[in-house]
Amino acid sequence: MNLDADSSAIDLNLSRDPALEASILRTPGIRVPGAVDPHELVIRAIIGQQISVKAARTHLSRLVAQAGAAYTSSFTGLDRIFPAPADIIETVHDPGADLPLDPDRVLKLPRRSISTLRSAAIALQSGELEVGFESNPQLLRESLLRTPGIGPWTAAYLAMRVLGDPDAWMRSDVALVSGAVRLGILEPQTSKSASHRLLEEYARRWSPWRSYASMHLWQAASG
Numbered sequence: 001m002n003l004d005a006d007s008s009a010i011d012l013n014l015s016r017d018p019a020l021e022a023s024i025l026r027t028p029g030i031r032v033p034g035a036v037d038p039h040e041l042v043i044r045a046i047i048g049q050q051i052s053v054k055a056a057r058t059h060l061s062r063l064v065a066q067a068g069a070a071y072t073s074s075f076t077g078l079d080r081i082f083p084a085p086a087d088i089i090e091t092v093h094d095p096g097a098d099l100p101l102d103p104d105r106v107l108k109l110p111r112r113s114i115s116t117l118r119s120a121a122i123a124l125q126s127g128e129l130e131v132g133f134e135s136n137p138q139l140l141r142e143s144l145l146r147t148p149g150i151g152p153w154t155a156a157y158l159a160m161r162v163l164g165d166p167d168a169w170m171r172s173d174v175a176l177v178s179g180a181v182r183l184g185i186l187e188p189q190t191s192k193s194a195s196h197r198l199l200e201e202y203a204r205r206w207s208p209w210r211s212y213a214s215m216h217l218w219q220a221a222s223g
Helices: 007-014 018-026 038-047 053-067 085-091 111-126 137-146 152-163 174-182 192-206 210-222
Strands: none
Touching: 007 018, 007 210, 018 210, 038 053, 038 085, 038 111, 038 152, 053 085, 085 111, 137 152, 174 192, 174 210, 192 210
């Protein structure tokens, strides 16, 4: 979490947009969440691509149960460590290009998603993909986008969560559009493709604090 950011200055800047003013008054000083383990966040982001938060939680729970190392904790339910890239490579098998998907596979995800997950885990394990708190933002984005199956949304999300990028924009995020509709920024009847395009154009007025504006839109979407 970016605790060094001047939340008052950010709120003042964003509240100049009447669409965000009420949300900022309800939740002043909103923060952008960080990450404890950058590699874990890469895996979480990939599994969460284009599915609901609830579905992603189900898949991640299954992955941790199958590939995570046992752990003894005083907290009820905390009995596994999130799997390292090597554990994922060993547990999540290559789906192949022609063979039918194994119905008993660890992750009940499409072939492409499984391939992306394995490619990222292999790249993290080998060091080809370096994701850390001291990573260069531009180099990190370029490296992520070179990884098969990782697109602009995931690259922006990881830049926000791992590097604390205050101006990341998660292009084509369904929840951002939903929040924008609730805040009156978009009309509900606008088509899906037009909504993403219009919101991305509208969001330029929030720069250089689009990550923080996204927190308000996500909050509105879940309210």
